[in-house]
Amino acid sequence: MKIGNTFFIGLVVGALWALIYSVVLSVFAMLVTGDVIVPDIGNAMAGGAVGAGFYLLTPVARREELWLPVSAVIAFVVFWLMQKATGVSVVATSVQVLTWVGIFLTSAVSWHLCFHDMRAERQGRYQLEVILIRVMKGFGFVFFTIIVMLPFYVMLMTSLKSQQSLLANPLDLSINIWQDPKTLFRSYIELFTDYRFGLFLLNSAMVSVATVVITLLFSIPGAYAVSRLKFPGQAVLSRSILLIYMVPAIVLVIPLYAVFSQLGLRNTLIGLIVVYPATTIPVAVYMLQGYFRGLPYELEEAGLMDGLSRLGVILKITLPLSLPAIASVSLYIFMIAWNEFLFAFMFLDDPDIFTLSRGVQSLNSSEIPRQHLMAGAVIATVPVLVLFLWFERFLVAGLTAGSVKG
Amino acid sequence: MNTGTPPKGRGPLGKSEMLLAYSMILPTLLIVLSIVLLPLLANFWISFKPVQLGDLRAPSVISNERIRPTPEAVGDTAEISYRLRNSSQKGAITGIELSDDFPAGLSLAGELDSRCQLQENSLRCELGEYEPGYRETLKIPVRAEQGYIDQPVNPRDSKPQIAGTADNILTNNKFTLENFRKVFSASEFWTVLRVSLYYTVFGTLGALIFGLFAAQLLSTTFPGRGLLRGFFLFPYVAPVIAVAFAWVLLLDAGPGGTLNAILLKIGAVDGPINFLGQRAVPISFFGMTLEFPVALTTVISFEVWRYFPLSFLFILARMQSMSSETYEAAEIDGASPLQQFWYISLPQLAGILAVLFLLRFIWTFNKFDDIFLLTGGAAGTRTLTVDVYEQAFAVSNLGAGAAVAVVVFIVLLLSALLFFKYSPQDDG
Known part of the structure; x- marks a missing residue:
C-alpha cells in the first residue's frame, strides 16, 4: 500500500x-x-x-x-x-x-x-x-x-x-434521582409555597393569552385589508408595517413609563396588556399578510359571486384556510409575551401582579440561594419549550414565511 | 381608432371596498400610533425637558390632621390642626381648596381662619397658592359639646378633600438643551457609543457566521435531523431571564461557577476568570500589548449564542429551497466541495444574509435585556441602551435618558439608511 x-x-x-x-x-x-x-x-x-x-x-x-x-x-x-x-x-x-x-x-x-x-x-x-x-x-x-x-x-x-x-463541589452536578421527591424538588416546592410562583405563572399565562387574543383581533382584519383590498396607501402600509418593529423598546420605555405613571396604568397588568399587543401587532400583520397573499384569490371571488359579503368571505373562506398561519402567529406572539422582560421589569412593582420574568428577576439577590433562582428559571422556561416542541413545525414555517423578530 | 380607456376614479364598488379597508385597518393603526409612534415623538419631547423621575408624581398638597388636647369634659377647648405642605420642591400649586367634614359634637370656639367658611357640618377653605415646598398649619379652635363626650369622633376619620391645580412637568412649556449638553459632554459617552458598535457589529457577524455554520450541518438529511433542529433553536426560544441567569451561574467567578471550576480542575487556568466582571486583560502579542476586553467579549458571546438560531433557521430554509441540479452540474464539471459552497451556495444565500444582517444589526443595537441581566452595564459593557436605563432610572434623570434614547434612534436610522443604500439586491 x-x-x-x-x-x-x-x-x-x-x-x-x-x-x-x-x-x-x-x-x-x-x-x-x-x-x-x-x-x-x-x-x-x-x-x-x-x-x-x-x-x-x-x-x-x-x-x-x-x-x-x-x-x-x-x-x-x-x-x-x-x-x-x-x-x-x-x-x-x-x-x-x-x-x-x-x-x-x-x-x-x-x-x-x-x-x-x-x-x-x-x-x-x-x-x-x-x-x-x-x-x-x-x-x-x-x-x-x-x-x-x-x-x-x-x-x-x-x-x-x-x-x-x-x-x-460546584462541578458535582450529579443528582440522586431516587431520593425523596420532597428533598429533590425542595426549591420548586419553596418557590410555589413561599414565593408565590403559582401566582406568577397564572399572571404570565393571563397576560400572554390576552396579548395573543388582542393581537389576533387587531391584526387579522388589518392584514386582510392590506393584502386583499385596494385602497390609497395600501402599498406604503404593507411595506412600512414592519418598520414599526424596528423601533427600540428602550426608546418607548421612558415616555410610556412617564405617561402610564400619570394615568395610573403603570403598576398594573392592564398596562402590560396594552403595551404588548401594540408591539406584536405589526409582526402579526406582516406574517399574516404574507400568508393571505399566498391563498388563491379565486376561492374568495367564488364566495363573493355566490353572494357572501366581504365579512362572510373572511369568516367562512379566508380564516379556515389560514388556520395554520394563525396558529403559528399565535404561538410566536405567545412566546414574545411570555418571555418579555423590559416592560415587566419597568412597570411592575407589586408582587401580586408579577409575571414570571419579573418574578425570576426578583429572585436575583444575594439573600436568595441560587438553586431557587435556577428553579425559577426552569419554571419560566419549561412551558414555552414544551409549547415550542409541540408545535415546532408550525412555528418554524411561520417564522420563516414572514421573517421576524429578535 | 377606438381605444378603450379604463374608467378614472373609483366606482361605487371601489369606494365601498376602500371604506371597508379603512375600517379594518383603523384599529391597528390607532393602537400602533398611540403606543409606538406617539411615545417615539414623546421621547423627543421629553429629551428637551428638565424632568426628573421624581417629577412624575404631580405636586399635591399633603395634609396631616389632628385634635389636641383631647377634650374630656363638656366645655373643654381644643384645637383641630391641619398640617399642610406642598409635596413638590419644584412646582407651585394654585387654587387650593380644602373641604372636610366638621366633627359632630364640636363647636367653634373662636375666630375661624379668614380663608375658611363653616357651613352646617362642612368646612371649606380656599387656601390660594402654595409655593414649592411651602408648608403651613391651619388651626381651628373648638369646644366640646355633650354629643362629643358621648360619642367621641376622631377628626382623622374623615379625610379632607384637597383640590388644586399644578403645572404638569410633562406638558408645560419649559424646555432645555441641558440634557443633550450633559450627554455629549460626558467623557464616557464616546466609550459607550464605541462599546455599542463593537457589541452590535461582532454580535451580528457572530450570529450570522454561527448560523451559517449550523445550517451547513443540517443541510443534508439524516435520522434525528428534525430533533436536532428543534434543539438548536432552544437558546432563542427560552426566556432571556432564564438563560441569562444560567450563564451568570455558569460563568460565575466565585465558588459555584461551573466553567471556572472546570478550568481550574483540568489545570487550564491558575485562578478563576471573572468573565462578567473584568474589564480587560493585557495580552502580549509579538511584543505588542493589547487590552483584551473580557466582559464585553462574554456579552457578545451570549448574544451570538442566543441569536445564532434565528439566522440558522432562515439560512436553512433558504438552502432547502435551492435546486440540487446546479450542484449536480458542478459535480460533473469537477467543482470541489468548497468551490461548490463558495460559488454556488454563498451567492444564493447573499440575499438572505444581507436581510439577516440588517435585521440582526438593528435588533442587536436595540438590545437591552441581555447586557442588563448579565453585567448591568459594568466592566466596560455599557451600551447606549443600558445607558438610557442608567440615566433615566438609576440616576433618575428622565430627560437625560430620553436624550440618550434619541441618540439610539438616530444611529439606528442612519445605519438603516446606509444599509438600504449599499445593500445587495434581495433575491429571496
Missing part, C-alpha cells in the same frame, strides 16, 4: 479527535459523577493518531466490521503505554477507565465517519476537501450540541441541588 498525504492528514485528524473527545468526555464525566478526571491530553492525542493511522491502513472493504473496534483498542493501548512511559497515570478509578474507553470509542466512530471510504495514499484536492468538510461537520455537531446544552443542563441540575453541596 502506498502511503501519501491522506495518511498524514489521518494522523493529525486522529490526534485532533482525541483532543476534542478527551476534553469533552472528561468534563462530561466530571459533571455527571462529580469525580475529578484530568484529561491527559498529550498521550490521548498520541493514542488517537496511532489508532486513526492504523484504521487508514486497513483495506476499505474490511473497515466496517472488525477493524473499527480493533483500531480503537490499539489507540487505547498506545495511550496506556504512553502513560506508563511518562509516569503519569490518570486511569485509576472505574469512572476514569470508562471515560477513557468512551473517549477512544467515540474517536473511532469519528475516524469512521471521516475516512470510511478513504485510502492512505496520495489524494487530490477534491478528496482532501471532503475530509476537511467531514471533520468540520463533526466538530460542528459536538460544538453546537455542547454550547446549546450546557447552560440548560447547569440550570436544571443546579435547581435540584442543595446549597451546601453546590458550594462544596
